[in-house]
Structure formats: C-alpha cells, structure tokens
Amino acid sequence: MSGLKDAGHLFRFLGLFVIAFLVFWLIRGYVVPKSFGEYGHYRGAAITDIANHPVKFAGHQACEQCHTDIADTKTKGAHAHVNCEACHGALAQHANDPTSMTPVKPDSAVLCARCHTASAAKPKGFPQVDIADHSNGLPCATCHNPHSPVIGSDAKTTDAASATAATGGAK
Ligand code: HEC
C-alpha cells in the first residue's frame, strides 16, 4: 500500500482534469446554439435564417413576361444567353411591382466594357475590342442595340450604319 501513499499528486492532477472538463462542459452549454445537431453537424436554424433572406433576382422569365418586345429581340441576337439581370442588376422589387421602382438604364459605356474589354486572359473566340480605339468615346449603345448587339441584325441597323460611316468605320 505504500505505492498509493505516493500517488497523491496523481489524484490532484486527475482532480484538475475533472474540473477543467466541467468548466468546458458548462461553457459549451452556453455557446453552442440550441439547434446545433438537429439535422447534422450544423446549426439547424441556419436553414430558416437563409430562407428568410429577401429574394433579389427575379429571373429572366419574369422580365420576359412583361417586356415581350425586348425578349423577342434578344432571343434572336448574340446576347440570347446573357440574362436580363446580368446587365440590369437584381430587379426582383421592380418585377414584383413595376410602379414601386423604375430601373435606371445601364450606362452602356461602362457595362459593355465589363465583358468585352480586350484581354489576353479571355478565350480567343470571345468577342472583345480595344474600347478606346473601337468606340471613339461614344457609348456603345450609340451603334449597338444592347438586346441584339450584332450590327445589321435589327432595326437599329440604319442608325448604326450612319454612325459607323460618320466615325470612318469603328473597330
Ligand atoms: C409585371 C410586369 C414587369 C416585370 C415582371 C418587369 N417589368 Fe420592367 N417595366 C415594367 C413597366 C410597366 C415599366 C415602366 C415603368 C415606368 O415607366 O415607371 C418597366 C420599366 C423597365 C425599365 C426602364 C425602362 C425605361 O424606359 O427606362 C427597365 C430597364 C426594365 N423595366 C427592366 C426589367 C427587367 C430587367 C425585368 C426583370 C428582372 C423587368 N423589367 C420585369 C413592367 C415589368
């Protein structure tokens, strides 16, 4: 039994472990959210939190239902697969109630450059232009219809042709 007599320091050490564990358990009880683990290794209530975020995008189908003329033009043009809100921004509020908010028209000089500025990092086949050279400082929509941008593919053709003639042919 002389062995146990010398083991006192081991029990004190064990006691410290037990206290530390209880403190850990107590703090854990306070800081782990109630719904944690309800469905899996995450906070169950996060699902409703996320579902409650306001919807910002309406989706192109909504736009097309009211703006049928633009939808018709767009489906036939080179921007058929560029969605309305990629250019116009999130417009759920407008789509739900058009009178509550009228969207501002995007500034084509800024907008078009975002996708079409020439860059070596872009795939060779993607249409891109040296903006300053190409547009002579004019907004892109002066010559291109944003909803059907290939010149000659829609009603803006005549305007565009004369604008091009006036600048001596852009590109
Ligand atoms: C429920 C019908 C409806 C839906 C859906 C709708 N719009 Fe509209 N939109 C209108 C009406 C009506 C106006 C004219 C409002 C005004 O002049 O105050 C308008 C105006 C606009 C304008 C401004 C036109 C201008 O001449 O300045 C833009 C841009 C626009 N809508 C884009 C969109 C886009 C993009 C979507 C899809 C996210 C969309 N709209 C969805 C009915 C709708």
Ligand code: HEC
């Ligand atoms: C590639 C970008 C782009 C896409 C995609 C696009 N728009 Fe536009 N839209 C513009 C720009 C830029 C203008 C402003 C043109 C101007 O300055 O005259 C505009 C103008 C408008 C206007 C104002 C009326 C007009 O004809 O100028 C409406 C309404 C509109 N867009 C609706 C839509 C809808 C609906 C869609 C999807 C079916 C759509 N747009 C897709 C860039 C875009």
Ligand code: HEC
């Ligand atoms: C969100 C990106 C995006 C924006 C913004 C955008 N475009 Fe485009 N554009 C595209 C894509 C994608 C295509 C189709 C490319 C393809 O067919 O490989 C395209 C095609 C075109 C083409 C046809 C080129 C060809 O020879 O086939 C022209 C011209 C053009 N865009 C001009 C414009 C103009 C002008 C604006 C501004 C009103 C604009 N784009 C805004 C993505 C964009």
Ligand code: HEC
């Ligand atoms: C003065 C008239 C004019 C202006 C302004 C203009 N363009 Fe063009 N753009 C043209 C003509 C003409 C073509 C050649 C015909 C075509 O491909 O549609 C062209 C072709 C393009 C092409 C196709 C290039 C290719 O390799 O197939 C893109 C992309 C383009 N423009 C983007 C823009 C952008 C972005 C702006 C604004 C920064 C702009 N354009 C301003 C007249 C213009």
